[in-house]
Amino acid sequence: EAARVVIATGSRPNIPGFLKDAKDRLVVNDDIFEWDDLPGSVAVFGPGIIGLELGQALSRLGVRVRMFGVSGSLGPLQEEAIRNYALKTFNEEFPLDTRAKVRSVERTDDGVRIRFSGADRSETTETFDYLLAATGRRPNVDSMDIQNADIAEDDHGSPLFDHYTLQCGDSHIFIAGDANNEVPLLHEAADEGRIAGDNAARYPDVRAGLRRVPLGIVFTDPQIATVGMTLNEVDERCKGGYAVGEVSFEGQGRSRVIGANKGLLHVYGERGSGLFLGAEMFGPAAEHIGHLLAWALQKRMTVSEMLTMPFYHPVIEEGVRTALRDLNRKLDIGPQPIEHCLDCGPGG
Incomplete structure (x- = not known):
């Protein structure tokens, strides 16, 4: 007592029953780190955080990878435009179908045979050395x-x-x-x-504790970051009284120079108050940009206040400024004198 x-x-790990037909060739994320050498091929079920990170890592280590999803989700991404961009980018490295129709999983003498239908409804059969179940946790x-x-x-x-x-x-x-x-x-x-x-x-003197601003990071390449409210949560809170600022990193200076110019960043703000509410990103240095945005959100900064912060040149963070400026315009907030002064420099 x-x-x-x-x-x-x-x-x-939560493993759907049909995946257990892979028998001794069924592995979860912990098992991979016990391997002494790499297999030739792995089928990954679940394009969530763990599946994306390990699937891309195995692919870049030379393992043939195919990734299967069911619901259409991709990591923590909620916005369709960013999700589609990320899906196209990952498919440049390995096949990833977020709405695959898997017909059967079977353990054979050669490994794990998977029969499935793709987006074009054609049926395909492939055999893999292992099946990685990255289908969530319980x-x-x-x-x-x-x-x-x-x-x-x-x-x-x-x-x-x-x-x-x-x-x-x-x-x-x-x-x-x-x-x-x-x-x-x-x-x-x-x-x-x-x-x-x-x-x-x-107990029984129970008190509310500090809960920090939601921050999620996925260590793929490009990386994924989510900060604060999702776009659906913003819409529910603001009843349409919000705006979305955006930037593509394809033309962002520093990202182009270092060959990391893939990705999108969307930032959300509330009309009237100008408060920054959240962001979703697929792109370079998302682990760092996510922290900067989370800190600003936890300090309850407005978009205008965020634009008064220093932005060095040339850095990837200049892309954040571009997105915030776009958001500021869409929120119908006028020019900020301090920001323009800082842009011009001393005496400008």
């Missing part, structure tokens, strides 16, 4: 008999909890990290562990 409980049991709460704890659960049997306190209902039970299946990222899990631990220790 315990007066307070913190559930932090993590998660495990919280490790299903074998804990949580139904006996007298707390509410969702449709999947996971405890319902408060986002800011991590408390399950008004109980003495708290849940943190991958176990709650909300935001399975290390920096979020670290914050949640602190919040849940503090609240469990001081």
Whole structure:
């Protein structure tokens, strides 16, 4: 018996039943790092974060890769224009179908035989040495008999909890990290562990903890970054009272010089207040640009205030300024004297 409980049991790979027909040639992400040498070919199921990162890495190491998706999703990308751009870019390296129709998976003497239909509806059969299941993760709460704890659960049997306190209902039970299946990222899990631990220790004096601005990064090439609200969330909050600024990195100076001129950045702002609300990006240096935008968002900066910040020349971050200027115009916010002064330099 315990007066307070913190559930932090993590998660495990979630493998659809039909993939198990690959038998001993079925692997998950952890298995790859135990290989002593590389196979000739790998079929990757799931173009999410793990699938994209490992699939592209294997392809660049010389492994023949084909990636299969079902729902049309691609990593964390929500905007159709950016998703289509990224999909086209990845397909330049290896076949990636986000809406594949897989007919069968079979273990044979030669490996794993997969029969599938592509976008043109033609049926194809290919054999791979291994099948990598990158089809998401499942919280490790299903074998804990949580139904006996007298707390509410969702449709999947996971405890319902408060986002800011991590408390399950008004109980003495708290849940943190991958176990709650909300935001399975290390920096979020670290914050949640602190919040849940503090609240469990001081229970029943439960307090809201600091939840940082959402920030997600995918370490592909080009990289992917998501910051703050998605475009759908912006639309729901602002009821159409918002604008989207954009920039293509194909013509961005520094990106062209270093041969990394692929990608798009979209930034969102609220009409009237001018507040910066979020961004989605597929392009160069997204891991760094994502941090800059997340910091600005957490400080509740307006788009105009962000444009008063320094931008060196020539750097990739100048593309961020281009997107913010485009957003500022679309928000109907007039020229900012400080920005123009900084652009002109001393005495300008």
